[in-house]
Amino acid sequence: MNTAYDDAHGTDSRNLDINDPLRARVAQAVAQVRATTPLAQSLTNFVTINLVANAQLAVGGTAAMHYSGEEAAALDHGASKATYINMGTLLEPFRTEYPAAARDAAEHGLPWVLDPVGAGAGELRGDILRAFAATPPTIIRCNASEAIALAGIWHLDGADARARAGVEASDEVDEAIDAAHALARFTGGIVSVSGAVDLVTDGERDFRLPGGSVWMTKITGAGCSLGGVTATYACVADPLTAAMAAALHYNRAADSAERESNGPGSFQVAFLDALWNTTADEIAQSPIYVS
Amino acid sequence: MNTAYDDAHGTDSRNLDINDPLRARVAQAVAQVRATTPLAQSLTNFVTINLVANAQLAVGGTAAMHYSGEEAAALDHGASKATYINMGTLLEPFRTEYPAAARDAAEHGLPWVLDPVGAGAGELRGDILRAFAATPPTIIRCNASEAIALAGIWHLDGADARARAGVEASDEVDEAIDAAHALARFTGGIVSVSGAVDLVTDGERDFRLPGGSVWMTKITGAGCSLGGVTATYACVADPLTAAMAAALHYNRAADSAERESNGPGSFQVAFLDALWNTTADEIAQSPIYVS
Amino acid sequence: MNTAYDDAHGTDSRNLDINDPLRARVAQAVAQVRATTPLAQSLTNFVTINLVANAQLAVGGTAAMHYSGEEAAALDHGASKATYINMGTLLEPFRTEYPAAARDAAEHGLPWVLDPVGAGAGELRGDILRAFAATPPTIIRCNASEAIALAGIWHLDGADARARAGVEASDEVDEAIDAAHALARFTGGIVSVSGAVDLVTDGERDFRLPGGSVWMTKITGAGCSLGGVTATYACVADPLTAAMAAALHYNRAADSAERESNGPGSFQVAFLDALWNTTADEIAQSPIYVS
Numbered sequence: 001m002n003t004a005y006d007d008a009h010g011t012d013s014r015n016l017d018i019n020d021p022l023r024a025r026v027a028q029a030v031a032q033v034r035a036t037t038p039l040a041q042s043l044t045n046f047v048t049i050n051l052v053a054n055a056q057l058a059v060g061g062t063a064a065m066h067y068s069g070e071e072a073a074a075l076d077h078g079a080s081k082a083t084y085i086n087m088g089t090l091l092e093p094f095r096t097e098y099p100a101a102a103r104d105a106a107e108h109g110l111p112w113v114l115d116p117v118g119a120g121a122g123e124l125r126g127d128i129l130r131a132f133a134a135t136p137p138t139i140i141r142c143n144a145s146e147a148i149a150l151a152g153i154w155h156l157d158g159a160d161a162r163a164r165a166g167v168e169a170s171d172e173v174d175e176a177i178d179a180a181h182a183l184a185r186f187t188g189g190i191v192s193v194s195g196a197v198d199l200v201t202d203g204e205r206d207f208r209l210p211g212g213s214v215w216m217t218k219i220t221g222a223g224c225s226l227g228g229v230t231a232t233y234a235c236v237a238d239p240l241t242a243a244m245a246a247a248l249h250y251n252r253a254a255d256s257a258e259r260e261s262n263g264p265g266s267f268q269v270a271f272l273d274a275l276w277n278t279t280a281d282e283i284a285q286s287p288i289y290v291s
Numbered sequence: 292m293n294t295a296y297d298d299a300h301g302t303d304s305r306n307l308d309i310n311d312p313l314r315a316r317v318a319q320a321v322a323q324v325r326a327t328t329p330l331a332q333s334l335t336n337f338v339t340i341n342l343v344a345n346a347q348l349a350v351g352g353t354a355a356m357h358y359s360g361e362e363a364a365a366l367d368h369g370a371s372k373a374t375y376i377n378m379g380t381l382l383e384p385f386r387t388e389y390p391a392a393a394r395d396a397a398e399h400g401l402p403w404v405l406d407p408v409g410a411g412a413g414e415l416r417g418d419i420l421r422a423f424a425a426t427p428p429t430i431i432r433c434n435a436s437e438a439i440a441l442a443g444i445w446h447l448d449g450a451d452a453r454a455r456a457g458v459e460a461s462d463e464v465d466e467a468i469d470a471a472h473a474l475a476r477f478t479g480g481i482v483s484v485s486g487a488v489d490l491v492t493d494g495e496r497d498f499r500l501p502g503g504s505v506w507m508t509k510i511t512g513a514g515c516s517l518g519g520v521t522a523t524y525a526c527v528a529d530p531l532t533a534a535m536a537a538a539l540h541y542n543r544a545a546d547s548a549e550r551e552s553n554g555p556g557s558f559q560v561a562f563l564d565a566l567w568n569t570t571a572d573e574i575a576q577s578p579i580y581v582s
Numbered sequence: 583m584n585t586a587y588d589d590a591h592g593t594d595s596r597n598l599d600i601n602d603p604l605r606a607r608v609a610q611a612v613a614q615v616r617a618t619t620p621l622a623q624s625l626t627n628f629v630t631i632n633l634v635a636n637a638q639l640a641v642g643g644t645a646a647m648h649y650s651g652e653e654a655a656a657l658d659h660g661a662s663k664a665t666y667i668n669m670g671t672l673l674e675p676f677r678t679e680y681p682a683a684a685r686d687a688a689e690h691g692l693p694w695v696l697d698p699v700g701a702g703a704g705e706l707r708g709d710i711l712r713a714f715a716a717t718p719p720t721i722i723r724c725n726a727s728e729a730i731a732l733a734g735i736w737h738l739d740g741a742d743a744r745a746r747a748g749v750e751a752s753d754e755v756d757e758a759i760d761a762a763h764a765l766a767r768f769t770g771g772i773v774s775v776s777g778a779v780d781l782v783t784d785g786e787r788d789f790r791l792p793g794g795s796v797w798m799t800k801i802t803g804a805g806c807s808l809g810g811v812t813a814t815y816a817c818v819a820d821p822l823t824a825a826m827a828a829a830l831h832y833n834r835a836a837d838s839a840e841r842e843s844n845g846p847g848s849f850q851v852a853f854l855d856a857l858w859n860t861t862a863d864e865i866a867q868s869p870i871y872v873s
Contacts, residue, residue, distance in 0.1 A: 057800050071700075091382075263567040264345060265349070338632055412657065413648075
């Protein structure tokens with residue numbers, strides 16, 4: 001797979017040196033979450049809220065789920081070190097509650113992670129996403145379609161402004177590269193685009209992460225729960241390290257789970273087990289193509 | 292089991308000819324969902340929303356869950372080919388959102404599947420179910436109690452008009468036969484009543500589908516997720532074929548999962564695996580008693 | 583473990599006689615739930631609603647989940663024998679719906695179980711918890727932090743009035759002993775505090791239940807679903823017996839599941855299987871330290 005990947009991406013891409021400090025920071029983030037069980041709060045959709053919480057626990061974190069700007073503020077004054085907001089299954093009250101939670105995180109100087117699920121579908125979703133532009137997310141975790149749609153919603157220069165509706169990935173990651181760069185430059189943060197080969201970018205450097213499992217597309221919530229785990233890692237690490245640690249942890253756990261699965265049911269069980277059991281070194285020593 | 296079933300239902304019932312075109316249509320629907328991953332959207336209860344989505348993915352479809360008439364319309368203009376509405380865990384806004392989604396499906400000429408969970412319990416549920424009469428569902432997936440209650444709510448001739456409350460099956464399928472016929476004639480569609488032996492009817496012909504597993508009643512969401520999978524099949528097949536394919540797929544997967552289970556936890560895991568692994572031929576060659 | 587426990591608690595604590603009538607009542611409750619599949623209704627959070635329902639089914643009960651005082655009343659007039667209210671993931675309409683459900687249970691003389699998740703966090707939660715004081719719960723199932731916070735919210739004498747926010751257990755059970763006693767005396771019911779060693783008290787006698795698994799803290803919903811199962815047992819038994827049966831059933835099932843688990847995913851599957859398979863005698867003959 002690595003060879004095929006190299007062929008496709010030519011000589012601009014090289015595997016990150018095994019001694020690069022980023023790898024050490026990833027390993028440290030994994031160990032630190034397990035040692036300190038940090039709390040990330042989540043405002044997330046009803047479909048996969050259980051998996052988000054269980055994935056956060058399985059990597060060693062602590063979970064608190066709610067739908068309230070007021071509770072977000074209460075938690076930000078206390079134990080919560082990062083916030084995750086996921087745009088699935090919106091209800092009308094979320095129009096004000098979600099932007100309030102984003103504002104509160106920003107006011108406390110705490111990182112927040114956005115999963116713009118379904119960006120481009122519906123006026124309520126568009127209104128909330130536009131409101132987020134005032135206090136933009138520290139990390140965006142999305143698929144290619146959503147990156148393109150969100151860049152359009154925020155009218156970003158250099159991005160393909162097509163606003164596409166849809167909750168499933170319909171574009172390859174590389175089609176979203178311009179949008180991802182534009183989003184990262186606008187937010188000053190990190191964009192993590194999931195696909196067959198994941199992309200993590202700060203708008204300058206692109207990190208491509210091969211591996212993972214096709215089963216991830218045959219269970220609901222792989223992407224949503226990766227967003228939640230990214231917030232868990234953002235409790236203890238800088239945004240780039242957090243996005244990398246979460247995506248690499250997911251890929252290595254998925255590799256392992258695939259070997260023990262007979263279908264999507266057993267895959268999800270094995271995946272949660274593997275999140276718990278995968279070592280910090282396995283995660284940090286993953287192939288990482290940088291360009 | 293088949294023999295006992297025959298004894299109970301006498302000579303009016305015969306196994307559908309192995310070469311009947313309906314069986315070929317069922318096999319084709321199973322293959323086509325797996326080949327084309329069609330999108331059915333769902334407005335469904337919070338208890339089992341995750342299982343509905345995972346079951347739709349496990350049969351090969353694509354899932355999009357929300358609670359909004361506006362999003363239903365957006366999806367109907369785009370990728371969604373069928374809608375599923377399930378009446379569990381209602382919130383007040385669903386009073387207008389759910390009928391709007393049903394209307395939108397009807398206006399787009401797209402099939403929609405209703406699961407009237409808890410029909411007879413509560414005024415809000417009654418109001419929404421009454422509103423559905425204006426644009427009735429293409430397929431109703433329910434248990435016997437709910438069929439009887441819904442026929443009563445719609446004041447259908449020939450149906451037992453007792454409005455019973457309850458979320459669990461308390462009647463045998465055959466007690467609901469008049470209600471099922473009345474519902475099918477009123478909607479011009481299909482009624483699929485789940486039980487120890489399932490009933491699928493268009494109001495003229497009755498198809499009875501033996502098999503499945505008692506474990507299906509010991510996990511939450513077997514019926515709800517069958518409704519969702521019925522919508523997935525309605526994306527690619529006529530309503531009768533869709534209802535048959537979904538119910539047969541469920542019965543064969545449950546047969547298989549039961550053999551690998553030690554309790555309700557392992558049954559659900561094995562069931563999702565089996566939805567993925569059961570072949571189109573296994574499904575289409577199931578016993579089908581027609582009368 | 584028992585030895586260490588004895589050491590820690592000295593001579594005031596003794597194992598309940600193997601022939602104590604309470605053990606017989608526990609065994610009878612377990613058998614009766616399995617024989618009669620009683621219905622407990624739940625108004626519970628969106629994170630773990632699926633596990634609550636599946637756990638209630640796995641111990642032999644029947645589940646009905648909703649968010650409506652009106653539906654609570656409809657079910658209380660019918661099949662429901664107990665109500666469970668869990669304070670996670672509150673939405674604004676629950677401000678009136680949850681107290682209405684509690685009132686309705688009280689007016690019908692039916693038991694209701696409260697899980698005060700996150701007590702101390704947010705005004706909405708505080709308002710609802712204060713409203714419950716008018717028709718207090720028959721059984722409170724909580725962790726130590728929540729017991730302390732709830733006693734403070736209700737201004738109970740003898741309790742530590744610190745109102746702490748938080749959804750995760752941060753105090754040891756014994757730190758909450760005064761709060762638990764105050765709550766039990768105020769409600770006239772039972773308080774069940776989960777921890778490494780669980781505490782069940784009626785305000786006079788304290789029962790401590792060792793065992794269970796640390797994995798229970800690494801899946802979401804162990805406590806929430808124990809609350810639901812407590813309501814299931816309250817359908818067929820007095821409050822003390824119900825709280826004891828539920829907590830002991832959970833501990834024995836967790837012991838068993840831990841032996842078959844490789845991580846949090848397989849633990850949850852094995853735990854649901856074990857709820858189904860653990861015998862009434864295994865549950866009733868558990869170590870029970872009384873003081």
